[in-house]
Amino acid sequence: MFSFCTDPATLSDFAWMACYLTTGKHMSFYYAFGTVLVLLAITAPTALAFGFAGASAARSRFLPLSLFGKGYIAIVRGVPDIAFFLFFVIALDQGLEYLKHQWVCPDWDQPVRQGNDFIVCQAAKVPLGNSAQWVHKTYSFFVAVFTFAIVFGAFAANVLFGAMRAVPRAQLETAEAYGMTQRQTFWRIVVPQMWVYALPGLSNLWMVLIKSTPLLFLLGVEDIVYWARELGGSKTPRFTDYPHGDWRMWYFLVLLVFYLAFTRVSEVVLDRVMARLTLGQATTGGEAQRRAEA
Amino acid sequence: MKKMILTTTALALTAGMALAQSQTIRMGTEGAYPPYNFLNDKGEVDGFERELGDELCTRAELTCEWVTTDWDGIIPNLVSGNYDTIIAGMSITAERDEVIDFTQNYIPPAASAYVALSADVDVASGVISAQASTIQAGYVAESGATLLEFATPEETVASVRNGEADAVFADKDYLVPIVEESGGALTFVAEDVQLGGGVGMGLRESDTELRDKFDAAIQSMKDDGTLNTLIVKWFGEDVDTF
Amino acid sequence: MSCAQTIMDYGLRSIGIGERLLPRSDFTLCQQFTLIGSGLVWNIYFGVIALAAGFFLATALALGKGARSRWLRKPSEWFIFIFRGSPLFIQFFFAYFLFLSLKSVHPFFDPFSSAWAGALVVLFFNTAAYSAEIFYGALKSIPRGDVEAADAYGMSGWPRFRRVIWPTMLRLAWPGYTNEAIFLFHATTLVFFSGFPAQQQKGDALYYARYFADQTFNPFVPYPILAAYFILLTLVIIGLFGLVNRRLNRHLPAEQRRKIRLRPNLIR
Incomplete structure (x- = not known):
């Protein structure tokens, strides 16, 4: 990074630190913070969409669909996320490749499973074997997003399912009295009103989601905890220009501060959103706001 | 919409053909086991196996790329095709040999x-x-x-x-x-x-062609003594060589 | 070897009873089911004790957070914030470090560097913080009328708390608390995964699932078995907590009872 970094062993403490903290490895560490934030930013709406679909399915009058929705919620919620991550990603990857294999190599005559090996034709690899490294990284990033979304979608579905049923009965009856159809009632009355009931649950879910990012490494994404471990472990002078003892403590301290700050910011933002959502709702909170204004 | 799908298939097909000519071999390693493999200050894979792997790829005329992965999932990810070789200080054992194939060892039983x-x-x-x-x-x-x-x-x-x-x-x-x-x-x-039968490179059992290529490359390095030089460079004078 | 024999040998392996050596070859489904199930003992041990002890600390913390005195409020708020705001991974890491250094100070801390005590303490604090937040939310939404009625009966202090405030708080918090219990049991799988070392191959369900995944190189058998065990465990938790919920709500008219059950779930 800096020009004076060529021989770190001779540097003063301050300069040494400056060089140490700007090595390529540290850059990857800082970059990983960005990865985690982007992942959260994409996962949250995706999981919400999964949750919405799951809750709508569970509410459906069509029995198979409703069973599917309820089954999804019950099963995925019942499994610890680590256990799910440990086998689901490989299964998902093989599933994708198998489908693509059927599509691009219809005349492939060898079996896909040969003993322990899972073999599809070269063109069916996802991503292709000769793709650039960044394609592979992006792919595993999106696989991670998808896997997180499935797990947290199940929890979101559970919250939204409860929220949809918490919308006061009287509101629905009024809608019926106005002659609205089932579909209209759902989209114009239930959906706009359910958020205020869902928000406490959803914001808790967001907090849990933030804290499950250390599991990202299981999904093939190099996250901040991975780098903190890697950087903090003691280094002997033979393999690095910057030997040091066991510094994991300090790196984890940085992570601790990061997570606490992120939690705090989320709390403040979510409180504001809650105040905004409560506006004009038929709840005690909404009533209190009305009174305060009057 | 239909047209779009057709173009993607066409693309995939051409990509498939291009692949036959220049295949990239993805080398899976752990990156946390010096001096075999570790991440250097730049954050790149480095160590004995990095140097060895690059040399083997040159000799076998392959384009190689390095991938780091968790030790726990290193074999399942290989057999599922997420990379093509394991070069991570893995000892050759009978149990592992039942599931994957090994090249001849590049480090004597250590x-x-x-x-x-x-x-x-x-x-x-x-x-x-x-x-x-x-x-x-x-x-x-x-x-x-x-x-x-x-x-x-x-x-x-x-x-x-x-x-x-x-x-x-x-x-x-x-x-x-x-x-x-x-x-x-x-x-x-x-x-x-x-313990074990030395350290070797792990490959899928169905990838016999690739295994033969690497086997030949390792043999040629053993024959001209470059492998021993490399072992001494990374592990010191006192270790066993071939 | 018959399956019954396997269960005899490995049924309690996770707590050190039975065969000393784990199976090394010719793995059967029966072995996988038995050992992973045996590991579940640890998950239940951590979950049940942390939850039971955490319940009391959580009540105290919730009252502390709602207290008027700064000296009670601030510590409770910080405790809850730190344990809710950081990943369990990091909490385990720091706890392990801390217990190791405390060990040299006084022999009293000796057991805390092994999982059975050290991880339990972390899980206990963690669940106490999460539950306290749920209880605090419930405490704030106790209907005014209930408290006023207690005042009218001449209750105050301890009797008012024990007979009116506390039961109502529990009733309101229960759905959220059920979710917290589920999460806690899931979190117990992290103990040997990243936090504390496993001794003599005595580990939890995930530890044995990983052992088999590693020995057979096939993740598609042991992890689904683990998942199935946990789905069962989750169903049992939901069932037990449902019974308590029925009891907490037994005084309410049927229609209202349903409404309360369907309150939006305050999940962790």
Whole structure:
């Protein structure tokens, strides 16, 4: 990074630190913070969409669909996320490749499973074997997003399912009295009103989601905890220009501060959103706001 | 919409053809086991296996790319095709050989060793730390000592320093630099133990062609002595060579 | 070897009873089911004790957070914030470090560097913080009328708390608390995964699932078995907590009872 970094062993403490903290490895560490934030930013709406679909399915009058929705919620919620991550990603990857294999190599005559090996034709690899490294990284990033979304979608579905049923009965009856159809009632009355009931649950879910990012490494994404471990472990002078003892403590301290700050910011933002959502709702909170204004 | 799908297939097909000519071999490693493989200050894979792997790829006329992965999932990810080789200080054992194929070894059957704070530790009955799911952990479990398993090699050594374990049992090559740098605090204890059939490169059983290529490359490095030079460079003068 | 024999040998392996050596070759489904099930003992041990002890600390913390005195409020708020605001991974890491250094100070801390005590303490604090937040939310939404009625009966202090405030708080918090219990049991799988070393191959359900995944190189058998066990465990938790919920709500008219059950779930 800096020009004076060529021989770190001779540097003063301050300069040494400056060089140490700007090595390529540290850059990857800082970059990983960005990865985690982007992942959260994409996962949250995706999981919400999964949750919405799951809750709508569970509410459906069509029995198979409703069973599917309820089954999804019950099963995925019942499994610890680590256990799910440990086998689901490989299964998902093989599933994708198998489908693509059927599509691009219809005349492939060898079996896909040969003993322990899972073999599809070269063109069916996802991503292709000769793709650039960044394609592979992006792919595993999106696989991670998808896997997180499935797990947290199940929890979101559970919250939204409860929220949809918490919308006061009287509101629905009024809608019926106005002659609205089932579909209209759902989209114009239930959906706009359910958020205020869902928000406490959803914001808790967001907090849990933030804290499950250390599991990202299981999904093939190099996250901040991975780098903190890697950087903090003691280094002997033979393999690095910057030997040091066991510094994991300090790196984890940085992570601790990061997570606490992120939690705090989320709390403040979510409180504001809650105040905004409560506006004009038929709840005690909404009533209190009305009174305060009057 | 339909047209779009057609173009994508066409693209995929051309990509498939291009692939036949220049295939990229993805090399899977752990990146946390110096001197075999580790991440250097730039954050790139470095170490004995990096140099060896690059040389093998040149000799076999292959384009190679390095991938790091968790030790736990290193074999399932190989057989599922997420990379094409494992080159991660993996000892050749009968159990692993049933599931994947190995090239001939590129490091002779190496010793595993005990390291402790004092020389009078009884390794047969004491508390011995080892990295989980390694052949060393399996050996300690059978030896009758109390096995203490940690997720990373780093932690196994730390546990001896802080007194949680009486000794650590690991590849001697991994322990040698640590003992040298410890300034006399850590010492080797008891006899070395020979485990496994040396370190080799792991490949899918169905990938015989690729295995033959790497086998030939390793053989050529053994024949002209470059492999020995490389081993001495990374592991020091005292280790076994071919 | 018959399956019954396997269960005899490995049924309690996770707590050190039975065969000393784990199976090394010719793995059967029966072995996988038995050992992973045996590991579940640890998950239940951590979950039940942390939850039971955490319940009381959580009540105290919730009252502390709602207290008027700064000296009670601030510590409770910080405790809850730190344990809710950081990943369990990091909490385990720091706890392990801390317990190791405390060990040299006083032999009293010796057991805390092994999982059975050390991880339990972390899980206990963690669940106490999460539950306290749920209880605090419930405490704030106790209907005014209930408290006023208690005042009218001449209750105050301890009797008012024990007979009116506390039961109502529990009733309101129960759905959220059920979710917290589920999460806690899931979190117990992290103990040997990243936090504390496993001794003599005595580990929890995930530890044995990983052992088999590692020995057979096939993740598609042991992890689904683990998942199935946990789905069962989750169903049992939901069932037990449902019974308590029925009891907490037994005084309410049927229609209202349903409404309360369907309150939006305050999940962790």
